[in-house]
Amino acid sequence: NVDNNVVYPYLAHGLMQQCSWDNLEAIIAKVIENTEREIERGTGVSISPFGLQSMPASPDLRLQTARHVAKRAAKEVQDSKVQLGPVTYKKPSDGKLKIGFISPDFRFHSVAVAFRGVLENRDSDRFHYAAYAVTTYGKDDLTRHFSETFDSWCDITQMSYADTARRMIDDGVNVLIDLAGHTRGGRPEVLAMRPAPVQAHWLGFSSTTGADYIDYLVTDRIQLPPEDQKYCSEKLVYLPDTFMATSRPPVSVDKYTRADFGLPEDGFVFANFNSHYKFYPTLFAIWMRLLRQVPGSVLWLMSGTKTSRKNLRAEAQARGIDPDRLVFSDTIPHPKHLARLPLADLGLDNLHHGGGVTTTDALWAGVPVLTLYGPTPPARNGATLVSAIGAPELIAHSLNEYEKKALAYARDPALLATMREKLRDNRDVAPLFDIKRLTRHFENACELMWHRYVEGLEPEVIDVPALPHAE
Secondary structure (H helix, E strand, O other): OHHHOOHHHHHHHHHHHHOOOOOHHHHHHHHHHHHHHHHHHOOOOOOOHHHHHOOOOOHHHHHHHHHHHHHHHHHHOHHHHHHHOOOOOOOOOOOOEEEEEEEOOOOOOHHHHHHHHHHHOOOOOOEEEEEEEOOOOOOOHHHHHHHHHOOEEEEOOOOOHHHHHHHHHHHOOOEEEEOOOOOOOOOHHHHHOOOOOEEEEOOOOOOOOOOOOOOEEEEOOOOOOHHHHHHOOOEEEEOOOOOOOOOOOOOOOOOOOHHHHOOOOOOOEEEEOOOHHHOOHHHHHHHHHHHHHOOOOEEEEEOOOHHHHHHHHHHHHHOOOOHHHEEEEOOOOHHHHHHHHHHOOEEEOOOOOOOOHHHHHHHHOOOOEEEEOOOOHHHHHHHHHHHHOOOHHHEEOOHHHHHHHHHHHHHOHHHHHHHHHHHHHHOOOOHHHOHHHHHHHHHHHHHHHHHHHHOOOOOOOEEOOOOOOOO
16 A cells, blocks of 8 residues: 555655664665655655665655655745745856855764864855854753854744745855755755755755756766766765765863773774664674774763663574673763763674764774775765775775674784874874864855856766865
């Protein structure tokens, strides 16, 4: 029955949130099969594109699903668009290109943590940064900081799509950057109104939006290699090194010991601080094999929910591992979290949906993160990050290689020490945390997109030239 299709994605997501895996792969197979059928029939799709991020779906299915959802948003605003009438876009009046940023995440959220460095390093002489904030999910100190730091700030939470579009047009936004894509709280309907002559997606979803009203996707050549352009509705804008914005976060001066978090003084500590829904049974099996092969080792995780903890402990037990070798820690303020991270020996990334800020946090703290180069953009998050800090040897191209590399680091203290030292040395010279340079690259990308528009040219793949590194 078609009407039941909608149940499966919720069921899959619920099972993933709780790490309840007994029937998970069968449910996911059902979700993928249903989605393929829905697309063939041309009916609406039941799953969200974000829901597919943590599943083994093909790049083509991801594109088709995103297309359906993007079209739904465009349909939603057909009448509002008629009301809006013909639009005349303004040229920059004061010589400054006006870049608008629309996001539901101008709060303590991974997107805001990543974006903060760009906002603070912008070139105010050449650009005006305008925020269009959706604050449905609350406001905090970071919201306040952003509202004071942006050149202009508009809270659009209660505004209609038409009023939001009208506001952006009146404000004279030249390039509109959507920071949400198909994530919670995104407003694709606003972009479907075409309030800016150039529209692009960056950071939040970092995969194709499937929207014909979004011209560009800002990415890099590792996350989205040129041969994958065919799975993107947008033209790709390649930033040098990495698409990932980072900030240099403050680290607490607190001195922590392993005992503070129930970690063994001498045992090897594997760690993964991602949300539990990103874990996948196939990779968890490898993590448990690592614990079996490295006596005295533990896996350090975030606390998750009561149920996800219980289920992960049961999964460990089922694989012959003492559940107490999974060590769960509560979320603590970010500066304190960064101060405790170096207690870990090696970070282990996920299978389908790699860590973003979770991984940059670990690298900033000097902890190597072993990652997989997967078949889709979310599965290549880690690959772009470790490459940008000059440590591509942390990338594995198969599960077998991942396991071998993890064992090599766990069994060879000298190899691990060399890698940690390399990360510490590279932190201040490699591109990953050179925020000023990344900000210039991003701003140059905006100018290149704008120039194509001004010259009457269709959107095309753009390669942003690399600037010299900061000395």
